[in-house]
Amino acid sequence: MAELVGNVLVGQSGGPTAVINASVAGIVAEALNHECIEEIYGALNGVLGILQEDLIDLAAESQQQIRALRHTPGAALGTCRYKLKKQSDYERVLEVFKAHNIRYFFYIGGNDSQDTADKISKLAQQQGYELRVIGVPKTIDNDLPITDHTPGYGSVVKYTATTIRELACDHEAMGQGDLVSIVEVMGRSAGWIAAGAALAKRRDHPHDPPHLIYLPEIPFDQAKCLEDVRRVLKREKFCMVVVGEGLIDADGNYVAADAATDSFGHAQLGGAGDFLKELVETNIPGVKARLAKPGIIQRAAAHAGSKTDADEAFLAGQAAVQAAIKGETDKMVTLVRGDTDHYTCETGLAPLAEIANGVKKLPREWINEDGTSMNFQFLRYAQPLIQGEVAVPFESGVPVFARLDKVRVDKTLPAFVA
Numbered sequence: 403m404a405e406l407v408g409n410v411l412v413g414q415s416g417g418p419t420a421v422i423n424a425s426v427a428g429i430v431a432e433a434l435n436h437e438c439i440e441e442i443y444g445a446l447n448g449v450l451g452i453l454q455e456d457l458i459d460l461a462a463e464s465q466q467q468i469r470a471l472r473h474t475p476g477a478a479l480g481t482c483r484y485k486l487k488k489q490s491d492y493e494r495v496l497e498v499f500k501a502h503n504i505r506y507f508f509y510i511g512g513n514d515s516q517d518t519a520d521k522i523s524k525l526a527q528q529q530g531y532e533l534r535v536i537g538v539p540k541t542i543d544n545d546l547p548i549t550d551h552t553p554g555y556g557s558v559v560k561y562t563a564t565t566i567r568e569l570a571c572d573h574e575a576m577g578q579g580d581l582v583s584i585v586e587v588m589g590r591s592a593g594w595i596a597a598g599a600a601l602a603k604r605r606d607h608p609h610d611p612p613h614l615i616y617l618p619e620i621p622f623d624q625a626k627c628l629e630d631v632r633r634v635l636k637r638e639k640f641c642m643v644v645v646g647e648g649l650i651d652a653d654g655n656y657v658a659a660d661a662a663t664d665s666f667g668h669a670q671l672g673g674a675g676d677f678l679k680e681l682v683e684t685n686i687p688g689v690k691a692r693l694a695k696p697g698i699i700q701r702a703a704a705h706a707g708s709k710t711d712a713d714e715a716f717l718a719g720q721a722a723v724q725a726a727i728k729g730e731t732d733k734m735v736t737l738v739r740g741d742t743d744h745y746t747c748e749t750g751l752a753p754l755a756e757i758a759n760g761v762k763k764l765p766r767e768w769i770n771e772d773g774t775s776m777n778f779q780f781l782r783y784a785q786p787l788i789q790g791e792v793a794v795p796f797e798s799g800v801p802v803f804a805r806l807d808k809v810r811v812d813k814t815l816p817a818f819v820a
Contacts, residue, residue: 406532407438408505410723412460413445413452414477415511415518416540417698419554420561420707420792421715423471423478423804425510425538428719430460430468433506436727443502443811447480448511449518453491453818455498457811470804472712473794475704478806486518492525494818499526499533501814506534506726508719512541512552516734517758523732534726537734537754538718542701544594547760548752549736553718554701556711556787559598561703562587562644563788565696566602570611570642577640582631582682582691585612586675588700589646593617593764595700596646598784600776611642616678618648619764620773622657627678628685630774635689649674705801709790714747721749745786 410433414422426444433439442460445451458479460468471478486492499507509519516537523535539546544555566585573583589595596615603610613634616622634641649657658673679691718735725733733751740746768780794801 405438406505406534407440408503409441409443410439410506410508411443411445411452411457411499411502411504412479412508413448413510414479414481414540415448415509415515416481416483417512417542417701418475418477418481419540419542419701420475420557420704421553421712422510422540423474423476424712424715425540425553425719426460426478427468427471428716429508429538429723430463430719431716432720432723434461436723438727439506440503443504444479446808448482448484448509448515449486449495450482450484451480452495452498455501455813455815455818457502458806458808459811462809463806467804467806470802472716473704473707473792474803475702475707478804485514486521492521495522496525496529496531497815500531502811505532506536506723508536508538508722508726510538510540510719512539512543513546513757513759513761515540516546516754520732520754520758523754534729534731535754536722536726536730537757538722539734539736540715542595543589543592545592545762547757547762549734550739550747551737551787553711553715553737555594555598556708556714557703557706558588558595558700559601559784560708560711560788561700561706562595562599562696563601564706566599566612566642566644569694570602573611573640573642577638579635579639580689581640582635582643582686582689583640584643584645584675584678584682584691584693586645586647586693586695589618590648591618591761591763592648593619593646596644597764597768597776597780599644600781601784601788609638611640612644613638613641614643614774615776616643616645616649616674616774617764617769618646618650619766620769621652621654622649623652624681627681631682631686643678645674645678647674649677704792704794704803707792707794708788709792710787712792713790717747717749725751745789
């Protein structure tokens with residue numbers, strides 16, 4: 403395929419992770435190796451920044467700051483949950499691409515982001531504008547189809563498992579058979595993060611916390627939950643419960659959700675832990691129930707990040723550029739696990755259309771019969787993803803993260819009108 407000469411644009415979308423910036427670092431590092439790439443731009447705040455022609459020059463950043471992205475949480479380019487709604491929105495994106503000779507577009511994000519990237523690419527093809535679009539996977543939820551796992555997941559479950567072990571030390575001192583500790587974790591449609599709490603258990607101590615894990619994949623039964631808690635408290639000084647925010651009842655309804663939805667139509671979750679706390683306190687006399695909600699802390703916890711996760715996020719960014727240079731488009735980079743006892747991972751590609759808006763559920767066969775604990779198949783899957791520690795530099799006792807200069811690219815188009 404003929405070499406395509408032009409500029410790169412990279413954007414970030416959706417909820418950040420502890421390693422999303424490592425993918426940006428991978429893209430920049432690899433793009434600098436190819437003469438056909440003339441400029442490397444970043445879109446501030448995802449597609450919203452593209453619409454507003456709000457671009458920065460990533461090649462103008464110091465290599466020190468680009469390297470620092472590998473241990474920096476949050477989305478250094480800024481992110482958004484803006485949904486392109488009108489045909490004119492997509493046409494505006496193409497106008498910006500043409501104005502800045504964008505020939506390579508890399509979008510780092512989850513399900514909705516890959517759908518956006520796919521639609522932008524299809525419009526470019528309809529207009530005869532040569533553009534190569536590659537999606538880079540990102541989501542702590544780990545629910546993207548086809549890819550074995552997603553960058554961001556390993557770090558969030560490493561943080562979750564670490565938190566469970568730390569809380570267990572506290573509760574062992576405080577509990578007298580009357581303490582129920584509930585930890586609500588993220589996970590809108592799938593229980594991957596809640597399941598990851600099982601990594602806190604020591605292999606030779608099956609009664610280690612978390613004692614109960616409630617997943618969106620298993621319809622919630624209030625009577626069974628109360629029975630589960632009573633059984634644990636008879637045996638242990640405390641009962642630790644982990645619940646995914648997307649917990650549903652037997653009718654398929656969220657046990658806790660606001661009436662409001664986001665721009666993509668997703669329910670605003672957060673309240674499953676409160677629901678369990680009230681259930682326990684109301685129905686089990688004498689029990690003290692405590693609730694912890696890490697919330698967005700769990701996706702920003704670079705201090706507990708997984709080196710494996712950060713390295714794979716960087717690798718995914720590199721692979722996106724390599725694929726585009728070779729002529730690939732309308733694809734997302736996937737992580738492919740090696741078929742050996744020793745964990746290995748390489749990259750592959752999958753059509754954006756097969757990723758967009760799909761959801762990968764936690765396999766039922768990885769959940770024990772009791773519905774509240776994970777079996778060896780899940781542990782074998784997740785354990786390698788949390789290995790290694792990210793080397794975060796410290797100064798005056800606190801971590802040092804990247805700070806981009808964000809040199810603006812001159813605007814050439816009329817201002818965007820929503």
